[in-house]
Amino acid sequence: MGEEKKIVAFKRKRIDEELEKLFTTGLFIVTGKGGYGKTTEVLEFLRRQNNVNTIYLSLMFSENDESWLWKKLCTAFKVVSESLSKEMDSLGFPNNNFDIDNVIEALCKNIKRETVLVCDDCNNIDIDNDRIKKLIERMTFERIPYFHIVLITRKTLSSQYTYYELKNKCVILKEEVFTFNKNEIGELFNINGIEVNEENVNEIYDYTFGWPLYVYLLVKGYDLKEQLFYNLLKGFKLIKNLLYERMEEKEQNILLKLCLLDEFSIKQAVYITEESAERIIKTLEHENLCVYYDVTAHTYKFNKLFKLMLRGELEKSSIDEEEIYDKWMEWCIKKKTYIKILEKIIFLEEYKVEDMNAKNDICNSFKNICERGNLKQFNVAYEDLELSFLHNSILCKFHRKYSQMKNVLNKAQKCIKEFINFTDGCGYGLEYLITGEYLYMIGNLKEAEVFVHKAIEKAENKNQHSIYVYASFLLMKILWNNNDKNIIYIKINKLEEYAEAYDLNKTKVNIDLAGAYIYGLLGKKDRISDWIKEYSRNLYEIDKNDIEEMFNVIGILLLLEERYSELKGLCKVMIQKYIHSRNIIGLVYAYIYDAAAAYKLKEISSAAEAFIKAINIAKRDNIIMPFVELSAFINDLIINLRENSSDFMKDIIKNITVCTEVRYENVCGKTILKNSSIFDLTERESEVMDLICTGETQNDIAENLHVSINTIRYHLKNIYEKLEVNNKTLAIEKYRNISAKA
Template structure:
C-alpha cells in the first residue's frame, strides 16, 4: 500500500447514490433520511443543501419533549416572520384537527423563500404518533416552496408506502449510505490513503460500509500504520479520538457530554474557566466528532462520541457536580423545567423546589408533566418540603389539574403541618401563605359559587396583594362561551345563582387582580336571554362586555360576543352575526390567545347547527373528535350541547339516543343543569323521529321539569323544529300550559328569523362551474397525485397545476385538498 505524504481526514465523500438521492429533495414535499447512527446522514443533507443555495430551516431534536420541540419548531420561522413564529409557539403543539389546521394556516401565511427546506435532525427522538400525523398533514397539503427533510435512525410513519406511491415521499435508507468496496477506495484516496482492492474488500466486510467506523479505522491506520479489527467501537473511539487529547481537553469534554448541543456561553458556564472557546476551537479543528453550527452558534457532539464520553463519566466522581452546573445554567436562563430535571438528577431537591417556585404554576395543565410532578413530590425529603411552602401549594394545584385527589390531600396535609412547625415565619408571611391556601381550596368547591366564595372571603382578609402562585392569564371559563352553563346547578335557583355570583365574585377579583371580570353580568344577561327577555339581555351584556374589555379578559369577552350573536340570531340579522364572529377572531389575534379558537369553534358549531349548515360546522365538532381537543373537562357539557344538535340535524337519531346517558353522566359531575336540559330535549326529538312517542314525551317532561321553575325557555325554542308537536301534545294534556304558550310564541319570531337568514344567505344556487380541464385537475388531486404527476399526465408544468388549483380553491371556497375532496363527496350525496 502506498501512503500519501499528506492526509486530509476531514474530507467529505459522497457516493453517486447519495448525490442522486439528495437531488430528489426538491421533487417531493417530504424526504426521510433513515439510517443508524454514524452513517453520515446529517452531513450529507447539510452539504447538499449548501451546494444548492436553498434556504434552510434546521431543527436539532435533543429529547422527546413535544413542548420544547414545538418551541424550537416555531422559532425556526422567526427571521422570516416573527409574529407568526410567535403564533406557532403560543398555539402549542397541534394535537387535534383544529389546532393542526390553525398551525397549517399560520405556516402558509409565512412568505417562504423559493426552495425552502425544513430539516428536523434526529427526528426519531420525538417518538410521537401525533407528531407523525402532523408532519403527514403538512406533506399531504403541500405548502408552496416548502420541502421537509426528516433525518432519523428510524421512523414509524404508518403510511410510508402510501406516501411513496402517491409521490409525496423521497425515502433514503441505510443502503444508500453504505460505502461499497470501490467507494471505500475513493473515500480513502480523497483523504490521502491509497488502498488495494483486497484491503478495501476487507474493510467493507468488517464495517459493512459504515462510514464512521471507516473514519475511525483510518485514524488508527494513520497513527499505527495498520488496520485494527477491534470489535468494540468504543475502544477505537478512545484510541483514535479521545486519548490524543490533552488531559485538560478530556476533562472539558466530560463536563459537556451530558448536553447534546451547547453554546460557547453554556460551555464556559459548565467548564467554569475562561479558555472554553480556545479548547473548542482546538477540538473542532482536530476531528469530525464535534461540529460547530455557525447559523445557530451551537456545538454538537456526534452520538458515538457522546455515548463514549458518558460511559467514561460513569467511572469518575464528577457527574453530580456536572449535572448541578447544568441545572444552574437552566435556572439562570429561565428554563425552569430543565433546571428541575437536572437538580433531580443530582438529587438537589432544595434547588428543585426553588426552581418550581420561580416557575410558579405556569404549565401545570400539561398532562405530560404529571409523572414528573408525582415523582418530584414523592421523592423529595420531608425536611426539604418543610422549607418550601409555596412549592407545596404549586404541587397541590398541579394535583387538582391532574385529578389526583389523594396526592392533593397529601400535599395539603404536609403544607399545614409544615406551617405549624416552621417557627421562622413572621406573621405577615404566614398570613400570606394561609391566604394563598384558601384560594387553592376554593377550586375544590367548583361550581358552587357560595362554597368557593367562603374561601375567597377568607383569602381576601389574609392577602394584602394579589395571588402570586396561580396563572391569572388562564381562561376563567375553561374555554366555554357561557357562564350560565358553568354555574347553573340547582333547579329553581337560577336567579339566586346570578345574585350569588354578583355578590361573591368581587372577593375573587380582589385576590386575583380582576381575573374573569364581568362574568357575573354575563350570567345575568344569559338568564334574561333564556327567559326570552332580549331587551334586558342586551342591556346587561353591554355592561359585561365593557368590564371584560377594560380588564382584558378575553374569555369573558368571547362569552359576551356569543350572547350578542344569539341576540342577532333572534332578530334574523345574519350580517351582524358575521361581524361579531369577525370581532371574535380579532380578539384572539394576540399570540397568547390562540387556544381560544376552540371556544369560537363551539360558537360556530352552535349557530350553524341551528341553521342546518353542516358545511360550516367545524369538522372536529361534526365528527365528535373531542379526545384531542384542548378544552378542559368543565367545558365538555357545553360541547355536548352543540354536538347533540349536530347529531340531530345529521339524522343520527339512534346514535344520539345511545349517547344521551353519557351526556347526562358528564353534566351530573358538578352538575350543569343547562346541559341536562338540552340533552333531554335532544332525547325527546330523536325518539320522536324514530316513532318512540312515549319515550319522546317522557324525555321532554324531564326537560320541562328542570327548566320551567327558572323559565329557561330558549333551549326549547331553538329545537321547536323537532319538538313542536310534542309540546303541543303536552299542552293539550294540560302540562305546563302557560310556559309552553310562551315557548311557542317565541318560536314564531325565532322561526321567521331562521327562514329569513336561510333565504337571504343560503338559498340553493347552481354549483360553481368548473372547466373540463379544472375537473381533470380536481379528480387527479383528490386521488392523491402530486402537482408534478398531474402536470405529467396533462402535459402542463407543475407551476401551472399549482396556479390552477389555487383558482379552483377560490372558486369552490376551499383551501386544501382535504376540503376539496370533502366538497366532491358532498356533491355526490
C-alpha cells in the first residue's frame, strides 16, 4: 500500500472575518454537526492572533457533573496563571450570585490581555442546565475585560440563545459558515495539485453540499490518472469502510431501503422498511454521519454521496426496489400527500437519463397500485391534491434547476397528464394552472389569463379545491396588475363563499393567505385576517413549516407595518432554507424582500447586494413578476441603482421595468410607468440627451464631452432604439415626459 496522501488545507478569509466577531462579544457560540471543521477553524484562527491567551477545554468525555466540569475549567486556567487556577479551584463551583461575583472578581484581577476560553464538545454537557447557564450568562454578559467564551456544540441551541443573539448579547456562528462554496472547492483542489474545471466543481458541490469532511475525502481519494467519476467512487469506498461495513446487516438493509427516498420521517421509515428504523437513523443524524434532519419539515435525508454509495450497494442486494416504491406510494396515499407522488414522478422525468430505471419503477409501481384497486380503497379518484400555500406558486415545487423553468414546465405537463389518468381525475386542471403560472412569471399576462380561466373551470368541475384557490389567486394577481380593484374584491368574496359552500377548513386558510397577499399588494393591511397579523407578531415561536408557507404574506405585511428589522431576520432564515431546498422562485422573492427591508433601514450596499442576487437568479429564467409585485417597496432602490450602478445593472433593470404593460399607482404612492426606458440609458447616454434637450448640436455635444462626432451618433442610435423613437423631436419629448414622471 502506497504512502497516504497528505492534504494541503488553506485559510478561508471569510471565515476569519466571521471569527473576528468573537472579540466583540463575551459569548460566541459555534453550532453545527460534526465534519464541518468548527474546532479546527477556531483554534487555527486563535493561533494566528498575536498576544491572545487561548484556553482550550475539551468536554468530549464529560461526566455531565458540575464538580467535574469546574475541575476541568480550573486546570485549563493554568494557561493564564497558576494563581488564577488555584483561586478558582478554591472558590468551587458557584452556587449563587455571591459565588459568581467572586469568580468574576478573580477573572478581572488576573486577566490582563485578550483571553479566549474555548469549550469544545459542549454537546456533552447540558448548557441549558439552570446553574451552568446562569454562570455562563454572568461571566459573559457582564463583559469581563479581555475575556471571551467560545462554546462549540453539535446540539441545536434553545430559543433562549437565539433571543440573546437578537438582543446583541452573543454571536452565534452556524455550520453554514464553514460550508465550502464552489470557488473554495476549486481552490482547495488546485492547491493540492488537482486541476478541476467549472463542471467538475459543480459536480463535487452537488455530491457534497460543500460539507468539508466530504470535500476533503474527495481530495484524498483523487487519482490524477483517473477521471473525476472514478474519484467519487473512491469517496464512496472511504465512507463505506468507515460507516457502512461497521453496521449490522439489519441496519444496512434499513438504509438500503430508505436510500430510494428523497426524505422520510421516522414513522414513514418504519412503515416502508417494516423494521424498527428509529435508532440507526437518529444515531447517524446525531453524530452527523451522512444523515440530515430538517427541523422545519420534520424529515430526514441522506447526504448525496452517502446515498449514491447506498444505491450502489442496493443494486448488489436482493432487495426488490419496486416493493419499496409500492410501500412509499401506499404511505403517500394513506396520508393524502399525492403531490409528493407527482413531485417524484416529475423529478425522475427531469433526470431520466441518469435514473431511468427508477423512473420506470416508480411509474410501474403507481400503475400497479391503481390496477390493484388500492386507489379506490383510499378514495383518490377526484381527490383534492391538498396543496399548501407555498410561495404563491405551484411551479416552485418542481422548478429546482437554474435556467430550466420552461423545460421543467414541459416535463411537468406530461407527468401531470399521466398522473390525472392514473388517479381518475386527481389534480384535474393542474396542467393549465402551472402553464398559467409560467406565463405569468415571465410577464406574459394576456396568455396567462387564458390558461388560468381554463384551470378554474376544470378544477371547479372536479372539486379540485386547492387548484381552484391557486388559480383564482393567480387571476387576482393578473387583475391587480391591470388595476381592476373592484373585480379583485368580488373574486375574494367569491372564494370565501366557495370555502363556506364546501365546508373546507384547510382551503379557508389558503383563501385567507391568498386574500392577505392581494390586500398587501393593494396596501389594504386593515383587510388582512387578524389571525395572520397575530402570527406575524410571534415569528420566533412559529413552526418553520408555517413560516415557509406564509412567507410572502408575512413579508408584505412586515413591509406595510414597517417592521424592517424583523423582515431582514426572517429573510436570512428563509434564504438559507431556499438555497438548501433549491427553491428558485422562493429565493427570488426572499432576496427582493431582503433588499426592500435593507433599503428601508438605510443599509444601501446590503440592499443593492440582495437586489442584484435576486436579479442574477431571476434573469436565468426570465422571472419578472416578483419584482413587479413588490415594485412599491423597491421603486426607490431601483432609482438609486439606476443613478449609481454600472451599465450592466441598468441593462438588467430593463427586464423589470419594460414588462409593466399598464400604468398604475402602487401602495407607496409611487408610479410604475409603461416602458420606463429612462432606466435603460447609460450615464453617458443620459448626458447626451440632457444636452440635446438644451438645444446643443451633435458637434457641440462632441466638443463638450471630448469625443468624436461618430461616438455621439452611436449614442443617439442606441438612445432612439431604447426610447422606441426614430427622430430627435420624439426623443426629446419622450425623454422629458419620462424624466418628469420618474
